[in-house]
Amino acid sequence: MKASIVTIGDEILIGQIVDTNSAFISKALDRIGVETYEMISISDDKQHILDTFNKLQNKVDLVIVTGGLGPTKDDVTKKTFCDYFDDELVVDEVVLAHVTELIEGFYKRTITQINKDQALVPSRCTVLHNQVGTAPGMWVKKENTVFVSLPGVPYEMKYLVENEIIPKIVKEYKRPYILHKTILTYGQGESMVAERLEEWENGLPDFVKLAYLPSPGRVRLRLTARGTDKEKLEKEIENQVVLLSAVINDIIVGFEEDETIEVVIGNLLKKQKATIATAESCSGGAIASLLTAVPGASSYFKGSVVSYATQAKIDVLNIPAELIEEFSVVSAPVAKAMALSVKKLMKSDYAIATTGNAGPTKGDGNSEIGTVFIALATPNEVLVEEFNFGQPREKVIDRAVYKSLELLQKEILKLV
Numbered sequence: 001m002k003a004s005i006v007t008i009g010d011e012i013l014i015g016q017i018v019d020t021n022s023a024f025i026s027k028a029l030d031r032i033g034v035e036t037y038e039m040i041s042i043s044d045d046k047q048h049i050l051d052t053f054n055k056l057q058n059k060v061d062l063v064i065v066t067g068g069l070g071p072t073k074d075d076v077t078k079k080t081f082c083d084y085f086d087d088e089l090v091v092d093e094v095v096l097a098h099v100t101e102l103i104e105g106f107y108k109r110t111i112t113q114i115n116k117d118q119a120l121v122p123s124r125c126t127v128l129h130n131q132v133g134t135a136p137g138m139w140v141k142k143e144n145t146v147f148v149s150l151p152g153v154p155y156e157m158k159y160l161v162e163n164e165i166i167p168k169i170v171k172e173y174k175r176p177y178i179l180h181k182t183i184l185t186y187g188q189g190e191s192m193v194a195e196r197l198e199e200w201e202n203g204l205p206d207f208v209k210l211a212y213l214p215s216p217g218r219v220r221l222r223l224t225a226r227g228t229d230k231e232k233l234e235k236e237i238e239n240q241v242v243l244l245s246a247v248i249n250d251i252i253v254g255f256e257e258d259e260t261i262e263v264v265i266g267n268l269l270k271k272q273k274a275t276i277a278t279a280e281s282c283s284g285g286a287i288a289s290l291l292t293a294v295p296g297a298s299s300y301f302k303g304s305v306v307s308y309a310t311q312a313k314i315d316v317l318n319i320p321a322e323l324i325e326e327f328s329v330v331s332a333p334v335a336k337a338m339a340l341s342v343k344k345l346m347k348s349d350y351a352i353a354t355t356g357n358a359g360p361t362k363g364d365g366n367s368e369i370g371t372v373f374i375a376l377a378t379p380n381e382v383l384v385e386e387f388n389f390g391q392p393r394e395k396v397i398d399r400a401v402y403k404s405l406e407l408l409q410k411e412i413l414k415l416v
Helices: 021-031 046-056 077-085 093-106 113-119 154-172 190-202 230-248 261-272 286-292 310-315 321-327 332-346 393-415
Strands: 002-008 035-042 062-066 089-091 120-122 126-128 137-142 145-150 177-186 208-215 218-227 252-256 276-280 301-306 350-356 371-377 382-388
Touching: 002 021, 002 046, 021 035, 021 062, 021 154, 035 046, 046 077, 062 154, 077 089, 077 120, 077 137, 077 145, 089 093, 093 113, 113 120, 120 137, 126 154, 137 154, 145 154, 177 230, 177 393, 190 208, 190 218, 190 230, 208 230, 218 230, 230 252, 252 261, 252 393, 261 286, 261 393, 276 286, 276 332, 286 301, 286 393, 301 332, 310 321, 321 332, 332 350, 332 371, 332 382, 350 393, 371 393, 382 393
Parallel strands: 002 035, 002 062, 062 145, 276 301, 276 350
Antiparallel strands: 089 120, 126 137, 137 145, 177 218, 177 252, 208 218, 350 371, 371 382
């Protein structure tokens, strides 16, 4: 079963907002064996929408559209649906009752005609109940393609996908299995990893594919198997993981089951009943931001000091001015002192510290641009490593963040 995802909105096309809806929908579809054929963003224009529908008709089994379902005049999706399906808008009494209860009962406002118009739907569509908003979803089939329209508001879209669309697809369609296994590697670039895996990759069966997912400091290797025999797919994936591990075991740091490294680290810390704190200079709080973005991080993340300026290191972290003067603010001794200081300050089991020259100028340090010192204080010792991540500035910061997490994960695993 193949699907296309269409996002409607000029705000996406001009870069005013980022389309996160497509990523969520495609991930949800993948879990139930529906392959996303393409993602398209188009304008709030009737003809553009009609042209897109015509292009996708009978080309895919499912078209999921988000956006253009609000109460304002620029929301044209419902009327365009009627034009495309030669239908007319009618009032859905169930939707009207829900909208009325929401506006008058919850928001304590007098319902307006604009609000009531949210209950207008194409007469031949299957209405998808939106419990968390006023705009319902719509499901219409034409020839060999189902068209589904959803509101663009992310939390409303997510509710309808999880509670209406996915259960309906599972109930009404037979789908193949799509299984993924992602191997996390650190320390070598994509081309080097690919060179090492060439012989193994050439031996993969036709129903198993490998994708390289590179990012600063790491490469994720995603194995995907498609077919109708789930047990066969699972056995083959596990067999290939064993064969792959034998080739690049030195750079494998774990496996990702829809989990990022910050989630993996959080789980490890909770398992160990340990805590972490950070003292960040060149990374500017990015490590703390990643760690605290994980739900439940408060159980293991104690706090962070973003000591970006040299004086902040002296005043807040109590780094001796003499140490900075002797070794430079970008140095192994200063990174070590930062890690020990924040570990003591936050009373944590682990602490990460970063200090470096991310560029474009050297700032207070004497080291070359791209130089970063990362210190990791564990319950038993303090480790410091020096790196040169090159340029540009964004690359330096990203690589510093993920290298810090890599070092942390390796040390936690020694004690778990």
